[in-house]
Amino acid sequence: MQKSREEIHQARPISPHLSIYKPQISSVLSIGHRLSGIGLFFMLSALGWWFILWVFSKFDPVYLKVFDSFFVKFLLILTSYGFFYHLCTGIRHLIWDTGCGFSIKAINYSGWVAVIASILLTIIFWLSV
Amino acid sequence: MKGKYRSDLSKARNLGAASSGSHHWWHQRLTAIIISLMILWVISFFGEILKSNVTMAISHLKKPFNLTMLLVLFLTVMYHAVLGMQVVIEDYMSCRTYRLVLILAIQIFAIITAASFALATFYVMVL
Numbered sequence: 001m002q003k004s005r006e007e008i009h010q011a012r013p014i015s016p017h018l019s020i021y022k023p024q025i026s027s028v029l030s031i032g033h034r035l036s037g038i039g040l041f042f043m044l045s046a047l048g049w050w051f052i053l054w055v056f057s058k059f060d061p062v063y064l065k066v067f068d069s070f071f072v073k074f075l076l077i078l079t080s081y082g083f084f085y086h087l088c089t090g091i092r093h094l095i096w097d098t099g100c101g102f103s104i105k106a107i108n109y110s111g112w113v114a115v116i117a118s119i120l121l122t123i124i125f126w127l128s129v
Numbered sequence: 130m131k132g133k134y135r136s137d138l139s140k141a142r143n144l145g146a147a148s149s150g151s152h153h154w155w156h157q158r159l160t161a162i163i164i165s166l167m168i169l170w171v172i173s174f175f176g177e178i179l180k181s182n183v184t185m186a187i188s189h190l191k192k193p194f195n196l197t198m199l200l201v202l203f204l205t206v207m208y209h210a211v212l213g214m215q216v217v218i219e220d221y222m223s224c225r226t227y228r229l230v231l232i233l234a235i236q237i238f239a240i241i242t243a244a245s246f247a248l249a250t251f252y253v254m255v256l
Contacts, residue, residue, distance in 0.1 A: 034217055041210040048203060048242050055249040058256060059187060087168065090161055097158060125172060129179040 025111040033089045036082040043079045077126065084121040088114035153212055160209035167205075170198050191253060200250045204243055211239045 003011070021027070054063040066072055092110050095101050101110055174195060178186045189195060215232050222228040 037210070037213045038217060041214050044203075044206055044210055045238070045242060048207075048246050052242075052245045052249045055252050055256070059183075061183070064183060087165065091165060094158065094161060094165075125176065129176050 026107050029089055029092075029111050029114065033086060033093070036086040036089075039082050040079065040086060043075070043082070077122070080125060081118065081122045084125075085114075085118040088118045088121075153215070157209065157212045157216075160205050160212070163205050164202070164209060167198065167202055171202065174198070191256075193254075196250050196253060200247060203246050207239050207243050207246075211235055 050063065050066070054060065057063065067076075092101075092114050095110070101107065174189075177189055181189060190199075214235050218228055218231050218235075222231065
């Protein structure tokens, strides 16, 4: 039986199949860079508006109560990790922009350096405050 | 001299309808470098704020250097974030209408937020 044009289109392979694709340090960090960037945009907006409202209320202490909640504290720690992660992988992207570090070995190495550095930076930051 | 022997078609190629486009890419990198250079101040400022009580935090915030840096940081990060969100939307949103509406909405939101933030930092000084 002859296939319709639509069936042929659907049967054609689409690449990449992310759900069956083996996760690799390069692809996972790339997705993480985007996800952390999106998350940081929303946190920047939230914290920015918190600051604006707090200042225009002449430093009303009511606004400080938000930070008593466990969820908000968790969110702040997550945001700090997202920030350090985005910073480390971002510096990696800036190095790539100069045309350096594109061998598989260098990409894997810089990837793990970025992951470990971002975790260490987060831990050191919260231990020092 | 260079353009003399080129055909009209070759001159028009790669320019696109807007005759530009690479400046988004370039501004993304420029703001990334500016934010990276500010990292030592960012860590020390927020570390100090988290360490101190409210009165100390406000007096720390009121220092003109810190206020200026905070404003520069916020504006640079907001611009960087808008450019990044635009790339993400352009990559994953196939409907061109929704894409345009969403990007415009984010840009308008960012301008209002940035302007309000700037006003707030000025207001901190007179409080």
